[in-house]
Amino acid sequence: MIHLKKILNIKKIINSIFSSCTYIIHSELSNCCSIIDCGDINPICEYVYENSLKVDNVFLTHTHFDHIYGINELYDRFPKITVYTAEYGKEALYSDKKNLSKYYEQSIIFKGKTVEILNEGNSVKLFDNTFLTAYETPGHCSSSLVYVLEEIIFTGDAFIPGKKVVTNLPKGDKMLANSSIEKIKILAMGKRIMAGHSVNMNSR
Numbered sequence: 001m002i003h004l005k006k007i008l009n010i011k012k013i014i015n016s017i018f019s020s021c022t023y024i025i026h027s028e029l030s031n032c033c034s035i036i037d038c039g040d041i042n043p044i045c046e047y048v049y050e051n052s053l054k055v056d057n058v059f060l061t062h063t064h065f066d067h068i069y070g071i072n073e074l075y076d077r078f079p080k081i082t083v084y085t086a087e088y089g090k091e092a093l094y095s096d097k098k099n100l101s102k103y104y105e106q107s108i109i110f111k112g113k114t115v116e117i118l119n120e121g122n123s124v125k126l127f128d129n130t131f132l133t134a135y136e137t138p139g140h141c142s143s144s145l146v147y148v149l150e151e152i153i154f155t156g157d158a159f160i161p162g163k164k165v166v167t168n169l170p171k172g173d174k175m176l177a178n179s180s181i182e183k184i185k186i187l188a189m190g191k192r193i194m195a196g197h198s199v200n201m202n203s204r
């Protein structure tokens, strides 16, 4: 648990598939919360119910299967959620080929309709005076976004400290990944990095 300015709380969950990470962001001043990526549904719901929260937003760092596989169960419990992703991410939420779930044990096609596209520099208000800002960081996937929230940066699989960025999956691009890494290093200056996988685990 990390406390930011004594108001924001961020809960990290390490998921069962490929040790991808989900983060739950909430404020002591509100019962709304936002989620970064959506893996195992049970730990998310346990935390959300324990803290009497409701989920408003889901921000996707990218739409690979291991970062979205809980999205439909989350939608069943919180049908008013808005999902935020890049333009390609929106396509991939509705294509099990593009989100790669077709090649794993379960096919994921998002059942919800409320998907908002975020472009470079777009900000979304989470709480009073608290904004999350998206930056486009393609290379690992065309849908890759990083999110800056005060002194935290959520980097997904576009930058995992100590790990090489995976670029050999569909829509991966090594050159784009390298320039995204340079961009992220600048964005991350003075910030704490919260990556898309637990370190020393496989990233996809």
Ligand SMILES: [Zn+2]
Binding pocket: 062, 064, 140, 141, 157, 203, 204
């Ligand atoms: Zn990935």
